[in-house]
Amino acid sequence: MKYKNCLVFFVMAFVSCTVLKNQRLHSAIEFPALSLEAHRGGKGLMPENTIAAMINAMSFPNVTTLEMDIHITKDKKVVVTHDDYLNPAFVLTPDGKDLEISDSKKYRVYGLTYDELKRFDTGSKFYAAVPRQQKQKSNIPLLEDLIDSVQAHIVKAKRKQVFYNIETKCSLKGDGKQHPGPEEFVDLLMDVIRNKNIERYVVIQSFDKRTIQVIRRKYPSVRASYLVSNSKTYEQNIQDLGFRPFILSPNLKMVDADLIAKAHRDSVKVIPWTVNTKVEIERLKKLGVDGIISDYPDLF
Numbered sequence: 011m012k013y014k015n016c017l018v019f020f021v022m023a024f025v026s027c028t029v030l031k032n033q034r035l036h037s038a039i040e041f042p043a044l045s046l047e048a049h050r051g052g053k054g055l056m057p058e059n060t061i062a063a064m065i066n067a068m069s070f071p072n073v074t075t076l077e078m079d080i081h082i083t084k085d086k087k088v089v090v091t092h093d094d095y096l097n098p099a100f101v102l103t104p105d106g107k108d109l110e111i112s113d114s115k116k117y118r119v120y121g122l123t124y125d126e127l128k129r130f131d132t133g134s135k136f137y138a139a140v141p142r143q144q145k146q147k148s149n150i151p152l153l154e155d156l157i158d159s160v161q162a163h164i165v166k167a168k169r170k171q172v173f174y175n176i177e178t179k180c181s182l183k184g185d186g187k188q189h190p191g192p193e194e195f196v197d198l199l200m201d202v203i204r205n206k207n208i209e210r211y212v213v214i215q216s217f218d219k220r221t222i223q224v225i226r227r228k229y230p231s232v233r234a235s236y237l238v239s240n241s242k243t244y245e246q247n248i249q250d251l252g253f254r255p256f257i258l259s260p261n262l263k264m265v266d267a268d269l270i271a272k273a274h275r276d277s278v279k280v281i282p283w284t285v286n287t288k289v290e291i292e293r294l295k296k297l298g299v300d301g302i303i304s305d306y307p308d309l310f
Contacts, residue, residue: 039210041233041279045301046310047075047175049284050092054140054305057100057133059090060148061159068160068169072310075173075213076160077303080153080199082189087124088153088202092179094119094188096130100137104129120188124152140305153199157206171211175235175303176203178216192220193228200229215259219251226253235259235281244272254278259303262290270298 051063079092096117098109133148180189215235225234235257262282281301
């Protein structure tokens, strides 16, 4: 009996320490009261999802958060890029030629090793969708290299620590084709985050509710954001997810005073995307949003 009582005591002590540790991760590092986020590093100004874009975004003092997308390569590397396939609109081949649209499906990120992927140029070609974007030769970075560069710049520039808002690019129909299943995807991402010791500065976001559910189940200390773009009500989206996330991140067209009030009653933050005019930014701030995601961090 004495042995059993001791065992119960140690188990309870371990559980209590774990809970306290998770609570401290959030309480010790306060999330910005207004999270001003450079979408894909500020793709309106620099080649999207590149190290150069992230460094440039940090030159704007109001930017609190670097937003980015991740995929998994054939050799299970976590890379920072948005599209399932290399995008002919702005990607050049390793020898500097245009990607033919008819050939674009050959270049599936999940079908290439990182050594193959990094040879493509994602920053030199004029991209009509973002005419102000500065052009420079770039490549798709490893997430771990991007984190190293950002953290080194923070020290060098004596800048305040930024947060990382990292989107998993996955969906049910893409499992095993465009990416691994959600559990493996999240585990690969969390391995990088924990190896780089930035968990307390991270939000993981996704349109794929399975990602958010895996985080809640396996990594409850990590802040999660549920991306939505639909005609559902606030209540319907929360019911669909199954719990209240740290952030609800809706298309800006979904945001009104009623949605914000309901989210705030549930202690859920509202951070809309993608807000690319000063007028819209000011309108949403007046409504009481908790952050803004924009391609143009110079508007903040």
